Amino acid sequence: MARSVKKETAPSQASTQERMEVRLAGSGGQGLILAGLVLAEAAGLYDGRSVAMGQSYGPEARGGASKAEVIISDQDIDYPLATKVDLFLALTQEAADTYSWDLKPGAWIVVDSDLVSHPPSSRAVALPFTATARDKLKKPMVANVVALGALIELSGVVSRRALEKALLARVPKGTESLNKKALSEGMKLAKDFKSSSPLPSQEPSAEDV
Amino acid sequence: MAAESSKTAGKGAGKTASRSGRKGQARLLQGNEAASLGALAAGCNFFAGYPITPASEITEFMSRELPARGDPFIQMEDEIASIGACVGASLAGRKAMTATSGPGFSLMQENLGYACIAETPLVVVNVMRGGPSTGLPTNVAQGDVQQARWGTHGDHPAIVFCPSSVSECFELMVRAFNMAERFRNPVIFLADEMVAHLREKVALPAEGDLEVIDRRRPTVPPDWYVPYKTDGSLIPRLADLGEGYRYHVTGLVHDERGFPTRRADEVEPFYARLFDKVSRHFDELMLTKEYSLDDAEIVLIAYGCTARSCRAAVRLGRERGLKLGLLQLLTLWPFPRQAVERALAGRRAALVPELNMGQISREVKRVNDGRTQVIRHSKMDGTMITPEEILGRMREVA
Amino acid sequence: MPTVHRSVVYDWLRHDKKFPHVWCPGCGLGILLGSLVRALAEGGYDKNQVVLVSGIGCSGRLPVYVDVGSVHTTHGRALTFATGIKLAKPALKVIVVMGDGDATAIGGNHLIHAARRNLDLTAIIVNNLTYGMTGGQYSPTTPLGAKATTAPYGHSEPSFDISALTVTAGASFVARSTVYHVTQLDQMLGQAIKKKGFGVVEVLSPCHTNYGRQNRLGSQLEMMKGYKKQAVRMERWDKLSPAEREGRFAVGVLADREYPTFLETYQGAVERALAARREG
Structure with missing residues (x-):
């Protein structure tokens, strides 16, 4: 660091389009901070992009609304929180209601189909993350990883290779294959969704206004 | 610069890095983690603290790292005790740090003043949250800026650094320790909840690129040591307790030998030097x-x-x-x-x-x-x- | 009565510190200072390896006279500074001198936690039943009904038993004596300083200027004579009935036991941490 004055180059004129804002919201204990970490490390350490992750939390270690925000950009990140969310995941109704007010028109909205009965938009993609983790993988706690798999399949926000590397570096030893499976299941949910129903329009529509 | 300085990252700084990622390699770090790593890189080898949101990550980090280096970590009974232990450890030659938030920072003000008057190097982290009192424990605020300057009673110099990013958490923490050692003054690392909990991709500087400053210790034989006699720098040399320099440390205004005094002709120069030792070197402190x-x-x-x-x-x-x-x-x-x-x-x-x-x-x-x-x-x-x-x-x- | 031998004075008191001391003529703190330097001389300690720490109050001014590293800290916090010094340099002998208000009112929490932690420190608590330096206000050890400048109609609170408190909190060594029982005091200080773990010596010392005057206890000499009458050796104390104990107190060793010290248990944590690192 410079002794007294450090001059930074003027911020580039890069448009804000290169900035991708992801918000993962749910209830304390659903592993959203971990999901955010994995996503941030995938983007930052393995895809080589700039990344910032902020979190908001209440006094509860379990329950209560909790969120993690990951900003991914090709530029240095100045403001480190979301201003217009591009990709929103909600794993509880409360989170869907609380944290959906500043979504970008045309944002990806992904919710857990069993836990969110009233998605914030009719364009929302509702997929059974918790049910898949519980019934197919017999481990309800990997619902967050299933959701991550679906998110990257739908949005391509990070590469699968990067996400898998970041995930395996973070999870406890001995759970690698379970987590890889959870990731695949999530991606499969999203693929099936894409092939069975027309993708929601990414263009802003009247209801976004 | 008159203080002894070296270009190494401090004893053992590489150990942490080798454990959790190679030096210079990009890592995703939280502000509180980067601040802790900065402390270790600057040579921090003593920590006493008390848990509080949003600073607990630092206390937990130190409880993992310091025992593995054979250095003392202790969770004290409150924040008053935490900073007291830090002052004691610093006088015995350690580079000491404590970490807290507003409510604990209020409790520390008493011994922060002691560290100022007894000219004890140490670093106090205050991760600001909403106040006053319990306020908004998990929310961001910047309400302690004036408290960091004027929180303890009496006039005294204050050195306060404030990071805005995870990489600045690391860099400014190294700087905080260096300036504490250089000026024999407590340094306050004033972060906020947002930066402390923010995670960003950072590449920590390589070991050789870090300047680490240690306090100047006396080089004269113990019998010649006059603890508060200074040279042109106005920063007296500090002897570690237990090294043969049997001197007196007190929170009372003291003469050059460290003994309490109320003589106006000794009190006035004492205060003057306390301020001048910082104001004479302003350019070393001003970072923008x-x-x-x-x-x-x-x-x-x-x-x-x-x-x-x-x-x-x-x-x-x-x-x-x-x-x-x-x-x-x-x-x-x-x-x-x-x-x-x-x-x-x-x-x-x-x-x-x-x-x-x-x-x-x-x-x-x-x-x-x-x-x-x-x-x-x-x-x-x-x-x-x-x-x-x-x-x-x-x-x-x- | 033991005197301070010239060689002890020469070896252990500061040559460059001006005497007379700050205490009132007849104060017990001078006797304690003599006792302390005799105990240090007797124990054969290296001056360079002894650190004296004190808080605020009349007792806080004691370390400055002794030719060791001395740290005069803030009110009630002496034990916290001492904890940092001892952890930073475990080889040092760290001795803490506090008053009753210092150690059991403002510093009460630090005292019980220091005892519980059982770090190798010696706490000398000078109990004069009052705040002497500030003019005779009531302290946690002022007896119920006694007069103080903040209890002009008699004190409304019961008092702490410092020794019993620290025994319960887990100190390795606890003893009580008075500045009248100087031979015993020398011995107890010696034992406490030598003892591994947290050692407490409660030293009753008269404050005739404030406590004595307000409670019409007479001169310093009469208060010392009072100690002679009221003090009962521990072995006898156990056999006294509650009625016989009225107005008297026990002197002697209340606890002397082998508890693991903080440095020993922390060393265990260090070894586990190193083992965990080796395993990666």
């Missing part, structure tokens, strides 16, 4: 960064997480044809008067956004002395100031 300031018509002056909002506002404003620039204060105290004066000179206006009711804007106004329009932008709702909020205030600029 400029963003697009050269041709700016309107200057933003900010620190901590709010500087991030301002950087975005400068970018967005310039996209819309507003010539904005930012002066980021990394040193809050001593107040970087010269940099602020330069930043204000000839501008149409200055906006000072902060998460309090104007604790730095009043300093800016004091320095400005009525020449430039200075607008305060205060926010106290537990959330960050957004770039759009800042741009919204531009309409008021004449």
Whole structure:
């Protein structure tokens, strides 16, 4: 660091389009901070992009609304929180209601189909993350990883290779294959969704206004 | 520089790095983690603390790292005890740190004053949250800026650094230890909840690139040691307890030998030196960064997480044809008067956004002395100031 | 009565510190200072390896006279500074001198936690039943009904038993004596300083200037004579009935036991941490 004055180059004129804002919201204990970490490390350490992750939390270690925000950009990140969310995941109704007010028109909205009965938009993609983790993988706690798999399949926000590397570096030893499976299941949910129903329009529509 | 300095990262700094990622390699780190790593890199080898949101990650980090280096970590019965233990450890030769938030920082004020008068190097982390009292424990705020300056009673110099990013957490923490050792003064590392919990990709500097400063210790034989006699630097040499230099340390005003005195002809020079040892070396302490300031018509002056909002506002404003620039204060105290004066000179206006009711804007106004329009932008709702909020205030600029 | 031998004075008191001391003529703190330097001389300690720490109050001014590293800290916090010094340099002998208000009112929490932690420190608590330096206000050890400048109509609170408190909190060694029982005091200080773990010596010392005057206890000499009458050796104390104990107190060793010290248990944590690192 410079002794007294450090001059930074003027911020580039890069448009804000290169900035991708992801918000993962749910209830304390659903592993959203971990999901955010994995996503941030995938983007930052393995895809080589700039990344910032902020979190908001209440006094509860379990329950209560909790969120993690990951900003991914090709530029240095100045403001480190979301201003217009591009990709929103909600794993509880409360989170869907609380944290959906500043979504970008045309944002990806992904919710857990069993836990969110009233998605914030009719364009929302509702997929059974918790049910898949519980019934197919017999481990309800990997619902967050299933959701991550679906998110990257739908949005391509990070590469699968990067996400898998970041995930395996973070999870406890001995759970690698379970987590890889959870990731695949999530991606499969999203693929099936894409092939069975027309993708929601990414263009802003009247209801976004 | 008169202080002894070296270019190494400090004993054992590499150990942490080798455990959790190679030096120089990018890592995703939380602000509190980066601050802890900075402390270790600067040679921190003593920690005493008490748990508190949002600073507990530092205390937990130290409880993992210090025992593995054979160094002392202790969770004390409260924050008063924590800083007391740090002062004791520092007098015995350790580089000591404690970490807390507003409520604990209030409790520490008593012994912070002791560290000032007994000229004990140490680093106090205060991760600011909403106050007063229990306030908003998990929300961001910047309400302790003036407390960090004037919290303890009596006049005394204060050295306070404030990071706005994860990498600055590391760099400024190294700087905090260096300046504590250099000036024999407590240094306050004033972070905010946002920066402390923010995770960013950072590449820590390689070991050889870090300057680590150690306090000057006496080189004369013990019988010749006059503990508070100084050379031109005005910073006396500090002997470790138990090294043969049997001297007296007290929170009373003392003479050169360390013995209490009430003689006006000894008291006056004592206070004068306490201030002059810092003011004579202001240039070593004043850290600021400029963003697009050269041709700016309107200057933003900010620190901590709010500087991030301002950087975005400068970018967005310039996209819309507003010539904005930012002066980021990394040193809050001593107040970087010269940099602020330069930043204000000839501008149409200055906006000072902060998460309090104007604790730095009043300093800016004091320095400005009525020449430039200075607008305060205060926010106290537990959330960050957004770039759009800042741009919204531009309409008021004449 | 033991005197301070010249060689002890020469070896252990500061040559460059001006006497007379700050205490009132007849104060017990001078006797304690003599006792302490005799105990240190007797124990054969290296002056360079002894650190004296004190808080605020009349007792806080004691370390400055002794030719060791001395740290005069803030009110009630002496034990916290001492904890940092001892952890930083475990080889040092760290001795803490506090008053009753210092150690059991403002510093009460630090005292019980220091005892519980059982770090190798010696706490000398000078109990004069009052705040002497500030003019005779009531302290946690002022007896119920006694007069103080803040209890002009008699004190409304019961008092702490410092020794019993620290025994319960887990100190390795606890003893009580008075500045009248100087031979015993020398011995107890010696034992406490030598003892591994947290050692407490409660030293009753008269404050005739404030406590004695307000409670019409007479001169310093009469208060010392009072100690002679009221003090009962521990072995006898156990056999006294509650009625016989009225107006008297026990002197002697209340606890002398082998508890693991903080440095020993922390060393265990260090070894586990190193083992964990080796395993990666």
